[in-house]
Amino acid sequence: MEEIRVGLLGLGTVGSGVVKIINAHQDRLIHQIGCPVKVTKILVKNLEKERDVQITPDMLTKDATEIIDNENIDIVIEVMGGLEEARAHILRALQNGKHVVTANKDLMAVYGSELLSVAKENQCDLFYEASVAGGIPILRTIVDGLSSDRITKMMGIVNGTTNFILTKMSNEGRAYEDVLKEAQELGFAEADPTSDVEGLDAARKMTILATLGFSTNVELKDVSVKGISSITEEDLAYSQGLGYTMKLIGLAKRDGEKLEVSVEPTLLPNTHPLAAVQNEFNAVYVYGAAVGETMFYGPGAGSLPTATSIVSDLVAVMRNMRLGVNGNSTVTPQYPKVLKNEDEITAKYFLRIHVKDEVGVFAQVTSLFSEYGASFEKIIQTPLEEKGTAEIVLVTHHTSLTSYKSILQRLEGLNVVQGVKASYRIEGEGK
């Protein structure tokens, strides 16, 4: 092999980062793979735009077929984002025998299984390390590092925007809207933050992690999702008082063969390793039956961290090319999917309700829990300034989700209950 030729779909900040790293590390890459690697064609929308990266005009094209149908290109790196167009390009590239590296989490969450099957059929590599937790080599760790273990639980802080917001709210006692605005000004949150703050971005990443970690085809619709936009300063103050830290946690758990995958604001004991993950950082906690607790921490986004992951994937593809073993490490799910029903999902919960400040109310509330066999670890009752209202905060013992949902519904129906103000799952005590 004289040289390995790479085509790039997209030249935004991540794409530019990839070009820069390949240029800057040319000597080391030659040492690692034994021949030069060259970016030859780049798909862009605008040929005229000024770009802060060393490229010649003839490298740019507005026509994707010049890359995906180009016989002289060995590897396609997809950093254009979006869904249908990216899927079509990658499918065609794979069918043309090109290896693909992508950072596209939306795509892998929705079309991952299809793309991986096509890659395998065509003996191509399809790597996507950068799609989850940008700078953390978590997918490789799951596939290789923990290959001899059985992963039973993954908990991820996989969205930097929401972790930044929750960290600021917790540390500075500030309101959600206020911190969101700061995050937008600092560039940690987008103008339309919905996908981040409502948990959709995290759900996509958990879909990818659960599929790989449990080797079963988890789909986006299997993930129950709740965002952070309704968290209040009161909730955070109570959590801290009880020794918990609030995080937006993606949870993928299996008991026997049955799975649950969710993304929701979750209380973790302060001593849990994920509780210390601050600001825009990401981390994935993995529990293996043999290895026990492990955690992988790093930047979740950013052009250079993401580009680093992409180039690491590129190096893996190129090594495989030199060895003639492409497609062998493409992992497709091997087990059928069995989801837990709500009866089989159990957890502890934190609940904050407002009640009439009258004799007998407390007993009414607690006896409702008893009806469902739910018991408490902690109860705090505080009279509020509003006359005639008291606030009750409860921490339950483990309860099934079915029972818990019934309790919530029945509470809302009680005459003495003025409102269920907040409800959060508690995780991370024990394994």
Place this chain on the structure above:
Amino acid sequence: MEEIRVGLLGLGTVGSGVVKIINAHQDRLIHQIGCPVKVTKILVKNLEKERDVQITPDMLTKDATEIIDNENIDIVIEVMGGLEEARAHILRALQNGKHVVTANKDLMAVYGSELLSVAKENQCDLFYEASVAGGIPILRTIVDGLSSDRITKMMGIVNGTTNFILTKMSNEGRAYEDVLKEAQELGFAEADPTSDVEGLDAARKMTILATLGFSTNVELKDVSVKGISSITEEDLAYSQGLGYTMKLIGLAKRDGEKLEVSVEPTLLPNTHPLAAVQNEFNAVYVYGAAVGETMFYGPGAGSLPTATSIVSDLVAVMRNMRLGVNGNSTVTPQYPKVLKNEDEITAKYFLRIHVKDEVGVFAQVTSLFSEYGASFEKIIQTPLEEKGTAEIVLVTHHTSLTSYKSILQRLEGLNVVQGVKASYRIEGEGK
């Protein structure tokens, strides 16, 4: 390949764990590598001893040549420990074309370069993931996950015993000797704890990490080492008051091509991710020029975590065998080693001294620092109960190690200084 045959050197707790994992995961291993894997011979010291693992008597031998010279054995797993004998066995196994997996950090720290060269010459794999931070796949992460980045700094909590002791001392305000005794009773510290508490065990692991991360042949003698046995409750109380957490940190750092590697009790800001690593857990923090801050957390020891790492290495060897590419991923150092001299090592320091409680003493002490161009970030002076004595705690700005050592020596010589009670490096502020 009908089956892959494995010989084991040693059958202690880790060796037994390996046998158990291979037996328990036989189906999955077949799926991953396409043929069964079988442990056929095991070197033991005592043939008669009862063992809590499924083996037949004919599998045991007291003669190592029945494994390392056995034509029917493909892979040798070394879990016997020790230095010279293990080295001799592994060398012979490699020369006989067998792949080797080892968990032996002493061996890899001392003879790693030699063994890796011999492995490469014989186109054999030599993997040693379990030798550093038992259950954390950190070596694979450095080689593969961060392959396209330039690592500039690694900080490791790589000894569980000392982290357990420091955690207990910090959280419970207890004395070193007292906590050491508890750790020994709980099995977290050995009867002779010297190698752990004096930092030698951590130094071996940092030798391995630095060699791999910087791709240069770092030797044990290059590591400056200081243990935790002289840390007092006073030091921990002051650290906490100043916002620091005390950890035994293995540091491997490079500026340009110049390296430093050390193991010493170090103060970290409470917000540093390593500061949250509690009890017997290990973690390795890696700073890459492009990726920025990452950290990998997990159990540092224990028979099942360590055995899991060994079996993951075994799976990697077996995959390579199926693909016919053994020896390709054996990494040998590629750069010459240039160590920093003490003038080029700079850090912030925490210093606690006792002085005569007299007018002008403070000025004498601070002017000594000024002579060396060293300045302070914080100074706390407290009169002590002993009459006529005051305690001064200083936090310096960045100072060269040469200047700092001179200052310490000059301080001890000052008439008004009754003693330098403690001195610790501060790390982890900034990158």
